[in-house]
Amino acid sequence: MKKFFAQCYIWLLLVILYAPIVFIGIFSFTESKVLGNWTGFSTKLYSNLFTGDMQGTGSLMSAIENTLLIALIAATVSTFLGTVAAIGIHNMRGRGKKAITFLNNIPMLNPDIITGVSLFLLFVFLHVSQGYVTVVLAHITFCTPYVVLSVLPKLTQMNPNIYEAALDLGATPFQALKKVLVPMLKPGMISGFILAFTMSLDDFAVTFFTRGTIGLDTLSTYIYTDARKGGLTPELRPLITLMFVGVLVLLIVINIRNIRNARKAEE
Amino acid sequence: MENRDYIIELNNISKSFGDKVILDDVSIKVKKGEFVTILGPSGCGKTTLLRLLAGFGQTDKGEIRINGQDYTHVPPHLRPVNTVFQRYALFPHLDVYENIAFGLKLQKVPDTEIDKCVRKVLKMVSMTDYEDRDVESLSGGQQQRVAIARAIANQPKVLLLDEPLAALDLKMRKDMQIELKEMHRKLGITFIYVTHDQEEALTLSDTIIVMNEGKIQQIGTPTDIYNEPQNSFVADFIGESNILNGKMIKDKLVEFVGHEFECIDEGFGENVEVDVVVRPEDIYIVRNLESAQFMAKVKSCTFKGVHYEMFVETDKGYELMIQDYNAFVPDQEVGLIIRPADIQVMHKERTCNTFEGEVVDENHVKFLYETFECTVPEGFSHGDKVDVKVDFSKVDLIDHQEDGKLQGDVHFLIYKGDHYHLTILTDDGDHIWVDTTDIWDKGDLVGINIAPADIKIVKRNEDND
Numbered sequence: 001m002k003k004f005f006a007q008c009y010i011w012l013l014l015v016i017l018y019a020p021i022v023f024i025g026i027f028s029f030t031e032s033k034v035l036g037n038w039t040g041f042s043t044k045l046y047s048n049l050f051t052g053d054m055q056g057t058g059s060l061m062s063a064i065e066n067t068l069l070i071a072l073i074a075a076t077v078s079t080f081l082g083t084v085a086a087i088g089i090h091n092m093r094g095r096g097k098k099a100i101t102f103l104n105n106i107p108m109l110n111p112d113i114i115t116g117v118s119l120f121l122l123f124v125f126l127h128v129s130q131g132y133v134t135v136v137l138a139h140i141t142f143c144t145p146y147v148v149l150s151v152l153p154k155l156t157q158m159n160p161n162i163y164e165a166a167l168d169l170g171a172t173p174f175q176a177l178k179k180v181l182v183p184m185l186k187p188g189m190i191s192g193f194i195l196a197f198t199m200s201l202d203d204f205a206v207t208f209f210t211r212g213t214i215g216l217d218t219l220s221t222y223i224y225t226d227a228r229k230g231g232l233t234p235e236l237r238p239l240i241t242l243m244f245v246g247v248l249v250l251l252i253v254i255n256i257r258n259i260r261n262a263r264k265a266e267e
Numbered sequence: 268m269e270n271r272d273y274i275i276e277l278n279n280i281s282k283s284f285g286d287k288v289i290l291d292d293v294s295i296k297v298k299k300g301e302f303v304t305i306l307g308p309s310g311c312g313k314t315t316l317l318r319l320l321a322g323f324g325q326t327d328k329g330e331i332r333i334n335g336q337d338y339t340h341v342p343p344h345l346r347p348v349n350t351v352f353q354r355y356a357l358f359p360h361l362d363v364y365e366n367i368a369f370g371l372k373l374q375k376v377p378d379t380e381i382d383k384c385v386r387k388v389l390k391m392v393s394m395t396d397y398e399d400r401d402v403e404s405l406s407g408g409q410q411q412r413v414a415i416a417r418a419i420a421n422q423p424k425v426l427l428l429d430e431p432l433a434a435l436d437l438k439m440r441k442d443m444q445i446e447l448k449e450m451h452r453k454l455g456i457t458f459i460y461v462t463h464d465q466e467e468a469l470t471l472s473d474t475i476i477v478m479n480e481g482k483i484q485q486i487g488t489p490t491d492i493y494n495e496p497q498n499s500f501v502a503d504f505i506g507e508s509n510i511l512n513g514k515m516i517k518d519k520l521v522e523f524v525g526h527e528f529e530c531i532d533e534g535f536g537e538n539v540e541v542d543v544v545v546r547p548e549d550i551y552i553v554r555n556l557e558s559a560q561f562m563a564k565v566k567s568c569t570f571k572g573v574h575y576e577m578f579v580e581t582d583k584g585y586e587l588m589i590q591d592y593n594a595f596v597p598d599q600e601v602g603l604i605i606r607p608a609d610i611q612v613m614h615k616e617r618t619c620n621t622f623e624g625e626v627v628d629e630n631h632v633k634f635l636y637e638t639f640e641c642t643v644p645e646g647f648s649h650g651d652k653v654d655v656k657v658d659f660s661k662v663d664l665i666d667h668q669e670d671g672k673l674q675g676d677v678h679f680l681i682y683k684g685d686h687y688h689l690t691i692l693t694d695d696g697d698h699i700w701v702d703t704t705d706i707w708d709k710g711d712l713v714g715i716n717i718a719p720a721d722i723k724i725v726k727r728n729e730d731n732d
Contacts (some may be wrong), residue, residue, distance in 0.1 A: 076379035161356035164323050167343040168350045169421060175343075179369075183360040264403070 021244055028237035035232060046238045060235075063222035070132075070218060071200035074139035079193045081140070082147025083185060090155040101152075104145045115142055116209035123210060130212025138210040139200045146199060147192030149178065154188035187261055194254055198247065273335075274299045274457050275320070276424060277626045280329035286696070289315045291481040293329075297459065297474075302451050304460045304468040307478035313461045316478075318425050320459065321350045324666055334424060337692065344694050345440055348425040349418035352682055353433055355410045357402040359633045363389075363413050364398040370421040380385045388416040391450060408439045416451070425457045432467065444446060444470050456560040465505045469493065477501050498613055499688075502544040503681050509550075509587050511684045513543035513612065525583030528605060540611040547576070547590040549609035563587065565595045579603070585684035620662070620700055624655040624724070632724060637672055641722035645722020652727050659688065659702035661721035671714020675699065691715060
């Protein structure tokens, strides 16, 4: 009996968590302009989305393009920066190491809106004209700590003699980094990259405050503006559904990787 | 200037981490082709020494010469040495072949030659046909073989081995010892081997360097080290031994366990206090009491496979360990004989505790960062630098650290037949030596007290360091 209630509880939680997204998913298969009206099953919204047969297609497509490009650049740069930082932190000793690890964690806990506003003020103060570059810089800033956090455990798990073994066999420090350290940290770097990529995709607040006034839109700012203009464009419903499915697949991939790595480590 | 016969010369190496001195003025010379073992308990600095030799870390002081050239400040990848690490340190993302070929590829050796070399070294470590295996699918012993193959594939002038067998089980360790020795003979290169296992050291080495607390205790062949230990640490660390306080009465005559014995040692002077070592297998135990040098009563007898190990109490109350092929039952009266050549006489490192102190007033003296009550003799006044002497047996150890004037832990102990000789490391990092009949274990936390009457104050002897 106790088990039954426990089961009910977890299912109830899952339903509450996923109801909104399922709701959007269901209504992406109907043509109604107003969300909540079921006017029969149709995949017209999906085909509209892909054929560009909708109002404001151009700006939506450029927003998607921007989003992906910014996420790609931010994730790549922060993967590099974060990995180097993690190696540095790993080789520190004592109090300094603790302090830096702590400082690394703060930006992740910091509300996005504060990160956004403070970056906005910083750019204004430094007289940097806001636009694409500032958005990318901002995204790199808040993505890097996540990469550090995913690479550090890989370093701790690593036999400390392995890097030394490479040097011992005649590798210069750079060769040892390239041929031994990076291949061994790869799983952590990939997790970090994926994490940074999704964090960047997901971001609204920071982008909103750092994009300036040149009319740069990412998907999140586009949807926000669109919704304020009087109702959500219906074609956004299939888009959101597709994005959710995409993220779901990505998460499943990450989890399977982690399970596999853990199994491998156990052996 | 330098001798060409020496492949490695370490001159006056010192190294500290923070306040902790790891190596204290260590000098070693190693001949080409030798199998040298650095032996010592954990924390004695042996691994640090090996790491300095490999180039992982810089010396604070001293010079490292390899093959006559100065390598003190050369980074590890430019040194003609290769290391076999304790935990293998194979590259998990590469297979066996690629692990072994790693160094050769960096040197841009042609592929056909790499191929030949990898096959050769794999054969040498009996791992032929394992080229394509994932290193993580190998057993510990196999991984260590690959690690050795990887190190020798680079054809180093010196092979450094950092406790390479420590992670293996006993049976495999024994087999690997034989193979390592064979490998050393075939390769003809110099091996520097670090271990805490004295049996391993005795089995493998041409030369053993015994280290403790960052200092070299003795350098010699295995037989030298075993038969003629130079101090009680070496005697205690290598093999089983009876270590006893003794007195050199005159040349070739020494007194211990309350009896006088003929020995072969000379030149200690007359009536000098010494340490005496007798190996348990060198005490002859006989039923015929007439022919014996002294009597004893068997207290316990344990079968050890090849021999019996017995503890006896001598007529003067000392406990000795004896190994013999014949069993003697407990409570049996036996006679004991020790031959002159089997008595190893050693200089005592110290006969009492000496601390640097400073007189506070006529009733107090300060040493080891604390002020002690005592009677300061006439002629000393406030601020005088003095030597404070305390007999080993006059230091009180107590269970509760808080009840002691000083706090410390038992760092090292030797049983001396009728008492224990302890080395106490105080929390401030000083050593106090204590003779006691109480039983303490290594690592026990103790409080230390010294009674006022037992503190002797003498003029500072400037020669003393």
